Amino acid sequence: MERYVYKRGGKQHDLLAAILINLLPTLLLTLVFQLVPILIAGWYSFLKVNLMAGTKQFIGLDNYIKAATDPKFLQSMATTVEYFLLRVPLQVLLGFLLSLLIYQPRRWTGVLRTIILLPVVTSMVVVTSILALMMHPSNGLINSMLIMAGLPAQGFLTDPRQALFSIVLITVWKNVGMTMLFFLAGLMAISPTLYEAAEIDGATALQKHWHVTIPMLKNTFIFVLITTTIRSFQVFGPILMTTNGGPLNSTRVVVMEIYENAFVFNQLGYASTQSVLLALLLIVISLLQSKLSGRKSR
Amino acid sequence: MKKTTLILLLVLCLSLTVLSAAGQAESQGTKPSELKLLVPQSPGVVDGVQAVADAYKRLHPEVTITIRSVPFNRYKEQLQIMWASNDVDDIITTGSPDISNYAYYGALLPIDDLIPVSERSQFINGAIEAVSYKGSIYAYPFREAASALFYNKTYFDLAGIEAAPLDKPWTWSQWEQNVTKVMQAAKQKTGKTVWGITFLANPGRGDFWLTPIIRSNGEKGSATYKAISDDGMTLTGYADTPQALEAYRFYQSLYTKKLAPTAEVPDAFGTGQSATFLGFLSSAHDLKKNFPDLEWGIMPLPYFKTPLTHTGGFTYAISAKTKNAAAAKDFVKFAGSDEGIKAYFDVSGSDLLSRTDFAKRYPQYFEDPYQKIFSYILQTYGEARPTTPAYVLYNSIMGFNLFLDLASGSDVNQTVQTKIKEFETQARSM
Numbered sequence: 001m002e003r004y005v006y007k008r009g010g011k012q013h014d015l016l017a018a019i020l021i022n023l024l025p026t027l028l029l030t031l032v033f034q035l036v037p038i039l040i041a042g043w044y045s046f047l048k049v050n051l052m053a054g055t056k057q058f059i060g061l062d063n064y065i066k067a068a069t070d071p072k073f074l075q076s077m078a079t080t081v082e083y084f085l086l087r088v089p090l091q092v093l094l095g096f097l098l099s100l101l102i103y104q105p106r107r108w109t110g111v112l113r114t115i116i117l118l119p120v121v122t123s124m125v126v127v128t129s130i131l132a133l134m135m136h137p138s139n140g141l142i143n144s145m146l147i148m149a150g151l152p153a154q155g156f157l158t159d160p161r162q163a164l165f166s167i168v169l170i171t172v173w174k175n176v177g178m179t180m181l182f183f184l185a186g187l188m189a190i191s192p193t194l195y196e197a198a199e200i201d202g203a204t205a206l207q208k209h210w211h212v213t214i215p216m217l218k219n220t221f222i223f224v225l226i227t228t229t230i231r232s233f234q235v236f237g238p239i240l241m242t243t244n245g246g247p248l249n250s251t252r253v254v255v256m257e258i259y260e261n262a263f264v265f266n267q268l269g270y271a272s273t274q275s276v277l278l279a280l281l282l283i284v285i286s287l288l289q290s291k292l293s294g295r296k297s298r
Numbered sequence: 299m300k301k302t303t304l305i306l307l308l309v310l311c312l313s314l315t316v317l318s319a320a321g322q323a324e325s326q327g328t329k330p331s332e333l334k335l336l337v338p339q340s341p342g343v344v345d346g347v348q349a350v351a352d353a354y355k356r357l358h359p360e361v362t363i364t365i366r367s368v369p370f371n372r373y374k375e376q377l378q379i380m381w382a383s384n385d386v387d388d389i390i391t392t393g394s395p396d397i398s399n400y401a402y403y404g405a406l407l408p409i410d411d412l413i414p415v416s417e418r419s420q421f422i423n424g425a426i427e428a429v430s431y432k433g434s435i436y437a438y439p440f441r442e443a444a445s446a447l448f449y450n451k452t453y454f455d456l457a458g459i460e461a462a463p464l465d466k467p468w469t470w471s472q473w474e475q476n477v478t479k480v481m482q483a484a485k486q487k488t489g490k491t492v493w494g495i496t497f498l499a500n501p502g503r504g505d506f507w508l509t510p511i512i513r514s515n516g517e518k519g520s521a522t523y524k525a526i527s528d529d530g531m532t533l534t535g536y537a538d539t540p541q542a543l544e545a546y547r548f549y550q551s552l553y554t555k556k557l558a559p560t561a562e563v564p565d566a567f568g569t570g571q572s573a574t575f576l577g578f579l580s581s582a583h584d585l586k587k588n589f590p591d592l593e594w595g596i597m598p599l600p601y602f603k604t605p606l607t608h609t610g611g612f613t614y615a616i617s618a619k620t621k622n623a624a625a626a627k628d629f630v631k632f633a634g635s636d637e638g639i640k641a642y643f644d645v646s647g648s649d650l651l652s653r654t655d656f657a658k659r660y661p662q663y664f665e666d667p668y669q670k671i672f673s674y675i676l677q678t679y680g681e682a683r684p685t686t687p688a689y690v691l692y693n694s695i696m697g698f699n700l701f702l703d704l705a706s707g708s709d710v711n712q713t714v715q716t717k718i719k720e721f722e723t724q725a726r727s728m
Contacts, residue, residue: 051382052403072720137561158560160706246699247706263375264694265724266403 038279044272051268063273073274075249076257077281079164083253084232086168091228092221094172095179100209102180103187120177127174128238132157135166157242160250167251170238175231179224186220187213226286233282254278331625332362336380336387338373341580342646343612347391349645350633357632361625374690381405381617388620389629394428394439394610394682395505395689398530401431402687402728407616407623408434412631420655422609424682429613431687437613438634439652444607444676445507447473447600448567448575448585450480451593453492457483464674467598467605470511470548473574477557480573494557495574496566498581501558501705505683505697506608507576508549512537513681514601515545523604530686531725533718537696545602546714550704560705568592579650582668596671598679609680611650636660650676688725695721 045064048057067073098116102109119127134141135156143153156166190213198208214221236255239245245252254274262271337347344367351363366387368376374396380386381403392400400406413435418426421439429437449461457480462468468476477494484492502508509525516522522541526533536542552558559566567575568589575581576599585594599607614630616623632638639656640663643649648663650672657664657673664670686692700717704710 050403051378052400052405054382136563138559139563155560158706244698244702246702248703248708260694263378265691266378267724267727 041272041275044269045276047269047272049268049272050266052266056269059269063270064277066270067273067277072252073254073257076252076254079250079252080233080235080254083164083168083235084229086165087172087232087235088225088228090168091172091176091179092224094176095224096183096217098176098180099183099187100213103184116180117177119174120181122174124174124237125241128170128241131170131173132242158247160246160248163243163247163250167235167238167242170242171235175228179228182220182224183217186217190216222290225289229285229289230282233278233285331360331622332364333389333622333625333629334387335363335365335389335391336376337365337367337391338370339367340370340612342649343391346642346646347633349641350638351629353637353641354629354632358628361629363629377405381619384619386617386619388617388622388626390615390617391440391612392437392615394425394437394613395685395693397429397437397613397615398431398685398687399689400615401434401436405618406436407618407620407626408436409438409616409627409630410435412438412627412634421652422654422676423680424609425652428610428682428685429615430685437615438630439611439613440634440639441611441613442609442650442652442676442680443506443578443611444609444650444672444680445510445576445578445599446596446607446672446675447495447598448577448581449595449597450492450567450570450573451595452570453480453484453573454595456480456487461595462597462600464598464671465678467679468600470514470600470602473600474557477573481557484573490570492570493559493563493566493572495552495576496559496563496572497576500562500566501553501560501702502549502576503698503701505693506610508701509684509697510599510601510606510608510681511549512542512545514599514604514606515541516603518604523606524684526684526686526692530684530688530692531722533696533721537718538714541602543710543714546704546710548602549701550707550710553705554707558705565589567594579668579672582672583647586668596668598675605679606681607675607679608683609676610683611652613652686725688721688728691721691724691728695724 044056046058046060048059048062049055102113102116133139135143137143137153137155137158140156142156147153155162157163194212194216195208198212203211234255235253236259239251239253239256240259243251245256255278258271258274258278261267261274335347335351337344344365348365351365355361355363373392377390377392377400397406401408413421413426422442425439425442426435429435429439454461457476459476459480462472474494481492481494484490497503497507513523513525516524516539520539520541521536522539522545524536525542526536553560563571565588566572567577568585570592577585582596585592598605614633616626616630620626633642634653636656636659639651639653640660643663648666648669650669651657654677664673683689684692695717700713703713703717
């Protein structure tokens with residue numbers, strides 16, 4: 001099938017109409033359920049909104065000033081950044097290494113691929129529940145194994161020093177399979193002739209990956225970094241299910257703060273402001289990642 | 299032509315019949331109306347309210363009733379979103395502690411006329427105050443709750459400890475001494491390491507369950523016992539008194555002394571992993587159903603200076619934006635009447651009631667032994683939860699986050715002060 005290329009001034013109105021009709025449902029859904037709520041959140045960020053009383057009062061930049069001086073919000077931002085710094089390198093590195101492991105078909109590749117992808121197709125709720133039970137400080141499997149090995153039992157999700165990293169482990173375990181798939185797709189697109197040429201030049205396996213694989217996967221790395229970053233800043237479900245922001249606010253991430261302000265404290269305007277700030281931060285980080293990766297490749 | 303005349307006459311007759319029927323209905327005051335009810339998915343509640351609606355419809359066939367139910371833990375969000383729109387459910391079934399919060403925002407209709415002053419003494423202590431805001435009643439108190447301490451009879455027997463009688467609860471220090479002996483006896487004689495106390499969710503959380511421990515360290519009427527100012531907006535001077543801080547320290551010691559688990563232990567009491575357990579009436583029914591071989595009993599909640607248990611439960615309230623205020627009030631009145639309660643209990647099983655006079659007229663609904671114990675506890679030690687228009691904030695900050703932080707080992711004084719400040723700041727910006 002030939003790829004369609006639009007030519008200016010062409011008279012392919014039927015084809016254009018067909019494309020538009022096909023796109024219309026998606027565009028409409030995106031508009032209604034994504035763009036309009038984003039715009040409303042932007043507008044609400046300048047208001048004091050009370051859903052129950054049905055009142056909206058314009059308060060200018062008050063919500064933004066409050067956010068800039070709110071220690072709870074700033075602390076939740078810091079916790080989110082910490083979570084992002086722990087999760088993103090770990091997930092990207094593991095995903096990349098796993099893709100290298102199963103790239104070359106071997107006898108055990110199929111089994112390994114299934115094992116790695118199993119958490120991806122399992123519900124986050126199920127994954128979180130199982131891992132939380134395994135990490136239970138007194139009845140959990142991991143502590144039983146540690147004790148059997150003569151090591152002290154750990155608090156995991158109940159220890160303020162370990163809780164955030166325990167959440168990172170849960171989310172990485174759940175998502176690393178998908179990251180691996182992206183890298184695998186990237187690896188498959190690399191021409192074998194490049195490796196042959198490297199081999200002729202006498203490159204070792206490590207040099208081949210350093211000089212061929214990694215540069216050729218540049219776009220995949222950018223994509224994976226950006227999507228994992230966005231997901232890291234949006235983490236909510238596993239925390240709500242396990243620690244609810246505790247212990248001692250050690251897992252209180254920014255989305256948790258937004259949720260609580262909107263639906264527990266009935267401060268929808270302030271929650272919208274926090275959402276806008278989070279979105280802006282994500283845009284900045286994504287642009288930076290994109291730029292830095294581009295500069296490195298040049 | 300004849301045929302056409304005949305048809306016209308037929309249409310005319312039919313129209314006249316319909317019009318006269320409508321006129322009759324109008325003159326009898328039975329205007330057709332539609333009522334919408336929003337109910338949380340809590341065990342027995344949806345079926346119970348449906349039975350009340352069915353009984354009401356039998357008396358008022360002109361009223362159409364639609365019941366919508368949403369998951370219990372999403373109920374409050376649903377209420378907020380619903381009240382933000384103009385298409386609201388006329389009647390809601392919600393917890394009594396949240397009523398003043400909703401009334402503060404003007405989301406509910408006052409219903410003083412449904413509970414005349416002469417009838418208010420028929421409700422348990424604090425039930426009317428819990429649903430009142432600025433002198434007006436905003437909900438019809440219906441179901442109640444009370445907490446008690448369940449104990450493992452087998453372990454208590456091993457230690458030779460007798461549980462506290464219903465009329466003479468233990469103090470918390472008596473509880474600690476006795477439970478420590480029970481834990482040691484269980485370890486020595488069965489080899490099992492058991493917890494001293496477990497909660498419905500571990501570590502413990504929720505104002506209903508835990509604030510009574512703190513309040514009990516004050517004399518009735520004292521700032522510690524009150525827990526919050528009369529206007530429900532100030533905690534300084536109430537939640538940070540030396541007595542309150544002492545009680546908070548005791549609560550934290552449950553975890554530092556390893557008397558209570560710092561993480562969830564599913565069915566800890568039912569599976570014999572805990573010597574005592576803080577539960578309520580449904581816990582008794584669940585234990586009987588799921589762990590028939592377990593030997594257990596119930597005693598009142600221990601205390602420091604004044605024994606108490608928090609009360610509160612489901613109420614019927616009417617949305618301020620309802621377009622059928624008269625019909626909604628009529629339904630709520632019926633739901634709170636003997637007939638309404640009977641319809642509810644017949645389907646959902648009997649429970650604790652806000653109205654005490656019903657039990658005298660219908661003792662057959664109070665034959666369950668556990669219900670009798672809890673009814674006694676409710677009437678003897680029942681006290682409304684701290685009444686505040688910011689109850690949602692209060693429960694979240696002081697009922698959940700504070701107790702969870704204490705269980706994690708945070709500094710008591712500093713954590714209490716931080717939470718008080720957080721509550722008061724949020725309450726001011728309501």
